[in-house]
Amino acid sequence: MPEESSSTERKRNLWAPWRIEYIAELSEAAGECFLCRYSDDAANDRRNLVLWRGRHCFVVMNRFPYTGGHCLIAPLRHVGELDALDDATLLELMSMLRDGQKALARAMNAEGFNIGLNIGRCAGAGLPGHLHLHLVPRWGGDTNFMHVLGDVRVIPQSLEALYDAIKQSADELKLPGLAGGG
Numbered sequence: 001m002p003e004e005s006s007s008t009e010r011k012r013n014l015w016a017p018w019r020i021e022y023i024a025e026l027s028e029a030a031g032e033c034f035l036c037r038y039s040d041d042a043a044n045d046r047r048n049l050v051l052w053r054g055r056h057c058f059v060v061m062n063r064f065p066y067t068g069g070h071c072l073i074a075p076l077r078h079v080g081e082l083d084a085l086d087d088a089t090l091l092e093l094m095s096m097l098r099d100g101q102k103a104l105a106r107a108m109n110a111e112g113f114n115i116g117l118n119i120g121r122c123a124g125a126g127l128p129g130h131l132h133l134h135l136v137p138r139w140g141g142d143t144n145f146m147h148v149l150g151d152v153r154v155i156p157q158s159l160e161a162l163y164d165a166i167k168q169s170a171d172e173l174k175l176p177g178l179a180g181g182g
Helices: 019-028 034-039 042-048 087-108 145-150 159-171
Strands: 050-053 058-063 073-077 114-119 133-136
Touching: 034 042, 034 058, 034 073, 042 050, 050 087, 050 159, 058 087, 058 159, 073 087, 087 114, 087 133, 087 159
Parallel strands: none
Antiparallel strands: 050 058, 058 073, 073 133, 114 133
């Protein structure tokens, strides 16, 4: 009689000590919008990974990215629906998306991008009350065996080094929606 599979399976641990920051941040800020917190804290833009600010919107790197360079573009004010945005905010949101894409393409040699907007929790919005666009750089073959077999993402560059590279690329490109914006 074969042994039960549970007694013969080896348990494997995947250590991801950086995830504790995410868990602690969620616990500490339960009920608080991190985008609003960052929006109100311009003095700490580098620490908060805020790349640029405009009059109505800002661009922030995702601290827990799907892939390196994953950015969020959001209105400065807490708004959860597109129809709550005035035309100036909507235009700036799109301009920052366009310019952020250019800066990421240059800084990271991205070959493509996923751009998304999830409205409502049932649509996948992890922060349903504060609308934000996802800008995710992609490369041919970037869905490799680590993700497919191990449900693991490999992000090869520190957030701080990538922050500096993206800022430098935007300045070099003299992007109108981003350069000198913070």
